[in-house]
Amino acid sequence: MNAIAITLSKEDIAAEARRLGAALVGFAPVGRWAEHGDLSWEFDPRRLWPLTKTVIAMAVPSLLPVTETDDAFVYRSQYNNTNQLLDKIAYRLAAFLNRNGHPAINICRDGYGDGVMKIRPIAVFSHVWAGHYAGIGEVGWNHCLVTAEFGPRHRLVSVLTSLELEGDPMIQEGSLCGKCLMCQKACLTQAFSGDRKRDRRSNMNKFACFDRRARFKTAQHCGFCLKVCPTGEDRELYGTPTVAQYLEERRRIFAKNGVPLDPIVSHEP
Amino acid sequence: MPIAATKEVIATQARALGAELVGFAPAARWDKADVASGHRPSDLWPRARTVIVLGVPLWLPVVEAAPSQLGREQIIVTDKLLDEAAYRLANFLNRRGHAAINVPRNRAGEPEAPAEATRVFSHVLAGELAGLGRIGRNHALLTRGYGPRVRLVSVFTELALDGDPLLAESLCTMCGNCARICPAHALATGSDGKSTLDEAACFANHNRLRAAFRDPCGFCHKVCPVGDDRRLFGATDTAVYFEEAAALAENPFAPRFQPWLHIRKYGGFPLPEDPPSIR
Numbered sequence: 001m002n003a004i005a006i007t008l009s010k011e012d013i014a015a016e017a018r019r020l021g022a023a024l025v026g027f028a029p030v031g032r033w034a035e036h037g038d039l040s041w042e043f044d045p046r047r048l049w050p051l052t053k054t055v056i057a058m059a060v061p062s063l064l065p066v067t068e069t070d071d072a073f074v075y076r077s078q079y080n081n082t083n084q085l086l087d088k089i090a091y092r093l094a095a096f097l098n099r100n101g102h103p104a105i106n107i108c109r110d111g112y113g114d115g116v117m118k119i120r121p122i123a124v125f126s127h128v129w130a131g132h133y134a135g136i137g138e139v140g141w142n143h144c145l146v147t148a149e150f151g152p153r154h155r156l157v158s159v160l161t162s163l164e165l166e167g168d169p170m171i172q173e174g175s176l177c178g179k180c181l182m183c184q185k186a187c188l189t190q191a192f193s194g195d196r197k198r199d200r201r202s203n204m205n206k207f208a209c210f211d212r213r214a215r216f217k218t219a220q221h222c223g224f225c226l227k228v229c230p231t232g233e234d235r236e237l238y239g240t241p242t243v244a245q246y247l248e249e250r251r252r253i254f255a256k257n258g259v260p261l262d263p264i265v266s267h268e269p
Numbered sequence: 270m271p272i273a274a275t276k277e278v279i280a281t282q283a284r285a286l287g288a289e290l291v292g293f294a295p296a297a298r299w300d301k302a303d304v305a306s307g308h309r310p311s312d313l314w315p316r317a318r319t320v321i322v323l324g325v326p327l328w329l330p331v332v333e334a335a336p337s338q339l340g341r342e343q344i345i346v347t348d349k350l351l352d353e354a355a356y357r358l359a360n361f362l363n364r365r366g367h368a369a370i371n372v373p374r375n376r377a378g379e380p381e382a383p384a385e386a387t388r389v390f391s392h393v394l395a396g397e398l399a400g401l402g403r404i405g406r407n408h409a410l411l412t413r414g415y416g417p418r419v420r421l422v423s424v425f426t427e428l429a430l431d432g433d434p435l436l437a438e439s440l441c442t443m444c445g446n447c448a449r450i451c452p453a454h455a456l457a458t459g460s461d462g463k464s465t466l467d468e469a470a471c472f473a474n475h476n477r478l479r480a481a482f483r484d485p486c487g488f489c490h491k492v493c494p495v496g497d498d499r500r501l502f503g504a505t506d507t508a509v510y511f512e513e514a515a516a517l518a519e520n521p522f523a524p525r526f527q528p529w530l531h532i533r534k535y536g537g538f539p540l541p542e543d544p545p546s547i548r
Binding site: 001048049051084091098099101105106107109110111112115116122123124 | 289527
């Protein structure tokens with residue numbers, strides 16, 4: 001640890017993040033949380049750590065062909081592996097900043113103890129909103145961060161630092177999520193609802209989303225709202241520009257599990 | 270033909286793999302230290318000539334919010350990082366023709382680990398013998414940079430390397446903060462004046478927190494005044510930890526403590542000691 005801080009530019013920090021494995025890196029001045037008011041003060045980064053001046057958001061992609069596989073085990077492995085990679089990247093980026101005299105802490109992937117999600121499905125910090133304010137993407141109808149590169153097919157992590165850095169420009173509203181509602185239509189549990197003329201994003205019933213494990217023996221690790229999103233350069237890379245095929249797959253999953261198509265699900269916990 | 274590997278080359282590789290602290294201890298140092306038979310490097314692996322100790326810090330703002338699920342994640346992430354760095358450093362040495370093994374992080378305090386299995390090798394003692402710090406009254410390795418807020422792992426190699434100088438002076442100020450704050454009352458002073466640790470009491474508290482996904486406790490780490498990290502994070506006042514309970518009883522929304530309460534509230538189950546405002 002250096003008693004005298006070594007000057008680091010945004011470029012230095014972003015280069016270190018990429019060297020450690022991050023695919024997308026963005027910087028969010030902490031004032032954006034209060035300025036935009038999407039979250040209550042309780043979820044302002046300063047509530048977690050009062051010295052925070054900048055939030056560094058980082059993402060790694062979830063590879064589309066794995067995300068769209070109906071072998072839940074393969075997708076779950078990808079999910080766990082990318083989370084572990086992100087945690088390591090974020091810890092080491094915080095160590096890099098601290099070593100150079102700039103206080104920083106990494107916020108680990110939002111783990112929940114088994115069963116905690118059922119009583120309080122809220123994380124201590126939202127990496128999705130951090131990505132939104134850092135200009136990595138736009139929070140979409142499906143409550144995921146929709147990015148130009150990977151649509152919502154990526155995982156996120158954050159580092160808080162007391163170093164003041166210039167913010168990256170935010171994504172213009174509506175430019176990445178066109179509210180096509182494919183995520184709402186494809187969802188196995190009807191977790192999304194709302195009026196696209198009135199609402200910026202859907203209401204999401206997290207309890208309905210968790211409920212899928214009890215209702216579907218297959219599709220334990222679901223990801224329909226991710227793979228169905230038409231946004232993302234990865235669709236072209238993998239030669240899967242269309243999304244209608246997922247609605248057909250959805251019908252097959254209901255039939256395979258003996259669940260009536262489009263059941264009315266309770267939206268109470 | 271083995272390829273030469275100097276201390277500098279090995280330390281540089283360890284840092285590239287993520288270690289923030291690196292120290293070297295000749296295995297012979299264990300013979301002079303007060304170590305029970307069966308717990309020396311040569312007891313685990315007779316060819317061990319040098320022990321390379323790697324360390325990574327824990328961030329004080331997370332440590333002092335314990336018990337929390339975020340604190341639990343911080344331990345999981347740093348332990349994984351250390352185990353991977355140690356394994357890869359052992360392979361780095363093996364590739365160059367110098368036999369080496371890594372001794373993974375132990376699982377002390379985990380319910381499935383029998384007590385004796387947790388004591389095969391002490392990374393804390395290894396850290397002291399590698400000159401990374403000195404063992405304090407709280408039985409943890411106190412370092413200049415981060416006090417006791419470090420995680421450690423060890424690599425054994427048959428390569429003979431010079432040991433790093435031991436820290437001559439104790440870093441522990443004997444302030445007694447750790448013994449006073451310990452919720453398990455596990456730290457005491459024996460008749461010989463040495464600090465004693467009631468491991469069963471410490472583990473029982475650890476397992477209680479673990480059941481709520483909010484281990485570890487770490488109170489004896491957060492209260493330690495040693496460490497440059499206290500200045501870095503602007504948290505040099507350790508009296509605040511002793512004032513917390515009374516201050517929150519008077520005003521559950523005392524601003525000074527809200528960050529810790531926020532971190533405790535999410536991701537794990539409630540604990541009896543939580544104030545009503547976060548249940």
